[in-house]
Amino acid sequence: MGKVNFNAGPSILPKAAFENASKAVLDFDGIGLSILEISHRSKEFQAVMDETVALFKELLNVPEGYHVLFVGGGASTQFFHVPYNLLEKKAGYVNTGVWAKKAMKEAVNFGETVCVASSEDKNFTYVPKGYDIPTDLDYLHITTNNTIYGTELHYDMDSPVTLVADMSSDIMSRPVDVSKYGLIYGGAQKNLAPAGVTFVIVREDILGKVSRKLPSMVDYRSHISGGSMYNTPPVFPIFVMRETLRWLKALGGVEKMYEINKRKAAILYDEIDANPLFKGTAVKEDRSLMNVCFVMNDGYEELADEFRTFATERGMVGIKGHRLVGGFRASIYNAMPEEGVKALVDVMREFAKIKG
Numbered sequence: 001m002g003k004v005n006f007n008a009g010p011s012i013l014p015k016a017a018f019e020n021a022s023k024a025v026l027d028f029d030g031i032g033l034s035i036l037e038i039s040h041r042s043k044e045f046q047a048v049m050d051e052t053v054a055l056f057k058e059l060l061n062v063p064e065g066y067h068v069l070f071v072g073g074g075a076s077t078q079f080f081h082v083p084y085n086l087l088e089k090k091a092g093y094v095n096t097g098v099w100a101k102k103a104m105k106e107a108v109n110f111g112e113t114v115c116v117a118s119s120e121d122k123n124f125t126y127v128p129k130g131y132d133i134p135t136d137l138d139y140l141h142i143t144t145n146n147t148i149y150g151t152e153l154h155y156d157m158d159s160p161v162t163l164v165a166d167m168s169s170d171i172m173s174r175p176v177d178v179s180k181y182g183l184i185y186g187g188a189q190k191n192l193a194p195a196g197v198t199f200v201i202v203r204e205d206i207l208g209k210v211s212r213k214l215p216s217m218v219d220y221r222s223h224i225s226g227g228s229m230y231n232t233p234p235v236f237p238i239f240v241m242r243e244t245l246r247w248l249k250a251l252g253g254v255e256k257m258y259e260i261n262k263r264k265a266a267i268l269y270d271e272i273d274a275n276p277l278f279k280g281t282a283v284k285e286d287r288s289l290m291n292v293c294f295v296m297n298d299g300y301e302e303l304a305d306e307f308r309t310f311a312t313e314r315g316m317v318g319i320k321g322h323r324l325v326g327g328f329r330a331s332i333y334n335a336m337p338e339e340g341v342k343a344l345v346d347v348m349r350e351f352a353k354i355k356g
């Protein structure tokens with residue numbers, strides 16, 4: 001096979017999405033205009049928006065009372081939009097790594113912010129569980145998949161207060177019980193779309209409770225009443241997201257995707273555990289199905305650069321680990337085919353045969 005793309009984000013998307021996107025850039029739906037030059041208020045784009053929202057709701061089984069919004073600014077903008085809209089007195093954050101910390105850093109500007117649990121003591125190699133959640137919080141913020149450290153919360157936790165989740169890097173990778181959350185957000189560039197669009201799933205009844213004045217662009221209610229068209233939405237990324245969601249639906253939806261993702265991840269983790277040259281960095285029960293982090297095993301540390309070159313020469317792209325973890329990270333998002341994972345496993349075996 002050619003190049004196998006393990007980039008952490010922006011990242012691999014279904015080939016069908018690329019093909020249909022490239023066609024739409026030249027002539028969108030046979031209307032003789034590019035998707036890049038039509039009005040976001042045209043009936044043609046309105047149909048794209050409506051279908052994308054409908055697919056998003058259908059695939060994640062979003063209950064009544066929730067809105068799905070597509071906005072700009074990335075997950076990092078949501079880091080302050082969330083407290084702006086929801087933090088009156090006190091917010092709780094679970095510190096599971098860099099992104100969680102960045103989210104917490106913004107909340108501090110809006111009210112009392114407490115760190116309810118943290119895995120910093122072990123360089124974020126696990127996900128804290130079983131901690132007490134204070135009941136006087138306006139909301140509790142969690143990060144369900146820690147892209148940099150390769151840890152993931154594999155279930156929807158119960159919370160006595162409104163639960164807010166950054167699902168940037170595991171959205172649509174498994175079924176989610178949306179009813180357990182007040183708000184879910186994320187940058188779409190990990191699993192759904194090119195960079196530029198941010199998804200927000202919000203339960204309407206949590207809004208409008210803070211006493212501060214909200215700039216319109218910050219207020220989720222503007223985007224709800226505007227149907228994600230309060231201002232010009234990221235038209236092209238939304239179009240590509242629709243193509244990704246169509247692909248996901250045709251494949252059998254999120255349940256089916258979850259099965260495939262578990263199988264793909266097991267292939268790679270099994271190799272990491274069996275291969276004497278490598279070891280995983282996250283504790284087993286919290287291993288991410290999306291971002292697989294590993295390093296050279298004890299005694300083989302000096303082979304890291306050599307393996308990176310070896311793998312790159314064999315078409316593996318983007319496997320360098322984040323600088324905070326080191327080693328390697330293979331991001332195996334929804335669109336990564338099983339053959340891609342097997343190709344990496346083959347490279348690891350080949351390297352072990354030479355060096356072991």
Ligand SMILES: *Cc1c(COP(=O)(O)O)cnc(C)c1O
Nearest residue numbers: 074075076099147166168169187
């Ligand atoms: C990538 C990522 C972000 C940052 O997203 P931006 O869209 O670049 O702001 C935040 N949280 C998580 C979990 C991520 O993986």
